[in-house]
Amino acid sequence: MYPHWMVTFISTENTSYSINVNGQTIQSGTVVGTQTIDFNITGSTASVIIGLGTHVYKYPDEIIASTPIQKYYAPKPPSLAYTVSQYELGIAKAFVASGFAIAIALFTARKYLLEKEKREVMRI
Structure with missing residues (x-):
């Protein structure tokens, strides 16, 4: 995974959400319709938990890349x-x-x- 994350919430009714990175809540609130949240992760690994209503999405011990994607996929010299x-x-x-x-x-x-x-x- 890369350090810049974008989470898009889509809900037809008023639903609460929360985003936890390494056990700390970085953002929470409610969403109706569509809402996109950008955040950056520092460090070499991270555990991210995203909750939307009763659904919980867990990304434990994700390795955070330090090489930019443009350099990684660039043609070899x-x-x-x-x-x-x-x-x-x-x-x-x-x-x-x-x-x-x-x-x-x-x-x-x-x-x-x-x-x-x-x-x-x-x-x-």
């Missing part, structure tokens, strides 16, 4: 894609690959520049 060590290893591999790419680019550009120098006419 996706699993992790990788660990921190895998992430750092990926960054290191990217640096090594970048170094090889720069070295290959330098050798390729050097070959192109030397060929271009040979084709140019030297001015004296």
Whole structure:
């Protein structure tokens, strides 16, 4: 059960009611027609007794949830894609690959520049 409770009484004639939580009366009175009563329960367990006329409804030792219902029924988060060590290893591999790419680019550009120098006419 959750800590916020709502009790709705429906009666066609004047009927007395009472709500007891852990042996203490939190509200009592009479009802004709429909009446809704909200109350909060503190603690991890509670015993609630609701009386309406000659009928008595007992909820002994109810466990009170501390997790909100929105969080309890929320979808599970996706699993992790990788660990921190895998992430750092990926960054290191990217640096090594970048170094090889720069070295290959330098050798390729050097070959192109030397060929271009040979084709140019030297001015004296």
